[in-house]
Amino acid sequence: MEIVRSIVDLRAGVGAWRQAGVKVGLTTTMGALHAGHLSLLDRARAGGAERIVATIFVNPTQFGPGEDFEAYPRDEARDAAMLKEAGCDLLFVPPVDEVYPPGFATEVRVKGLTDVLCGAARPGHFDGVALVVSKLLNQAQADLAVFGEKDWQQLAIIRRMARDLDIPVTILGAPILREPDGLAMSSRNRYLTDHQRNVAAGLHAGLQDVAADLREGRAAEAALRHVADKLVEEGFSSVDYIEARDGATLAPLKGEAAAAPELRVFAAATLGRARLIDNLPVWPDGVGGGADQGARPL
Numbered sequence: 001m002e003i004v005r006s007i008v009d010l011r012a013g014v015g016a017w018r019q020a021g022v023k024v025g026l027t028t029t030m031g032a033l034h035a036g037h038l039s040l041l042d043r044a045r046a047g048g049a050e051r052i053v054a055t056i057f058v059n060p061t062q063f064g065p066g067e068d069f070e071a072y073p074r075d076e077a078r079d080a081a082m083l084k085e086a087g088c089d090l091l092f093v094p095p096v097d098e099v100y101p102p103g104f105a106t107e108v109r110v111k112g113l114t115d116v117l118c119g120a121a122r123p124g125h126f127d128g129v130a131l132v133v134s135k136l137l138n139q140a141q142a143d144l145a146v147f148g149e150k151d152w153q154q155l156a157i158i159r160r161m162a163r164d165l166d167i168p169v170t171i172l173g174a175p176i177l178r179e180p181d182g183l184a185m186s187s188r189n190r191y192l193t194d195h196q197r198n199v200a201a202g203l204h205a206g207l208q209d210v211a212a213d214l215r216e217g218r219a220a221e222a223a224l225r226h227v228a229d230k231l232v233e234e235g236f237s238s239v240d241y242i243e244a245r246d247g248a249t250l251a252p253l254k255g256e257a258a259a260a261p262e263l264r265v266f267a268a269a270t271l272g273r274a275r276l277i278d279n280l281p282v283w284p285d286g287v288g289g290g291a292d293q294g295a296r297p298l
């Protein structure tokens with residue numbers, strides 16, 4: 001696995017493969033890798049990628065004031081070893097001024113989808129994500145790019161952006177990889193103390209409870225409020241949001257859950273230093289189907 005730090009070298013590597021007719025897949029990360037990140041490489045291969053490019057870049061423009069940009073865990077040697085082991089072919093680790101050279105002045109903003117859920121709680125966050133992902137897609141020029149469904153809203157925004165800006169890449173979603181107790185794997189889980197780590201599993205359990213309530217026809221507002229209160233009782237410092245929305249448009253549920261086949265439940269909650277997010281489908285097997293919680297690809 002070669003490690004490159006400039007856009008010129010990244011393009012040279014990818015360009016040579018594509019000229020030879022080899023299909024290239026891209027996975028973008030902020031490092032602090034775990035098995036969830038590595039599963040994106042498998043998804044890229046399953047989607048037809050014959051060579052995999054990964055990027056590690058802790059993107060300053062997606063962190064708000066007081067968020068954990070400085071403290072975000074960074075360990076390039078460990079991450080590079082994990083990626084190599086997972087079959088990554090080319091790793092792009094740009095310095096900040098390679099991505100944002102002096103005088104950089106362009107913004108990328110996806111309207112609507114960025115205003116709700118995490119966008120409401122973290123103003124400007126998705127503008128930073130849309131900006132850096134549009135740049136990484138243009139820099140790498142891969143055939144396909146994989147993003148995790150853990151960040152479902154981010155995936156929806158990236159799909160919209162790639163379509164709106166005519167970026168010639170296929171965007172694929174990858175299912176959420178979870179710990180055995182259901183906690184979605186996240187780089188930020190390492191901020192949790194042992195006690196908080198036990199409490200953290202309640203987020204996924206709470207979403208499963210809401211989804212089951214909605215399938216049974218319970219009023220959404222009461223079901224969501226009940227779980228939000230329970231999470232705080234269990235030890236979460238706060239629940240930023242817990243909401244039922246359409247998986248594609250992110251529009252809020254109006255009326256019966258049974259009339260909303262793409263309905264998902266989304267939550268973000270703070271526990272100690274960590275802000276945890278999760279989501280799952282209300283109808284994983286279609287409306288009226290079974291209750292298995294496997295994720296349906298976006």
Ligand code: AMP
Pocket residue numbers: 028029030031036037039040146147148149150151174175176177178184185186187
């Ligand atoms: P991050 O390094 O947190 O920016 O994440 C990089 C990519 O990995 C994003 O596309 C995430 O959605 C994805 N990802 C992070 N955690 C998981 C997980 N537990 N399962 C699947 N994908 C994930």
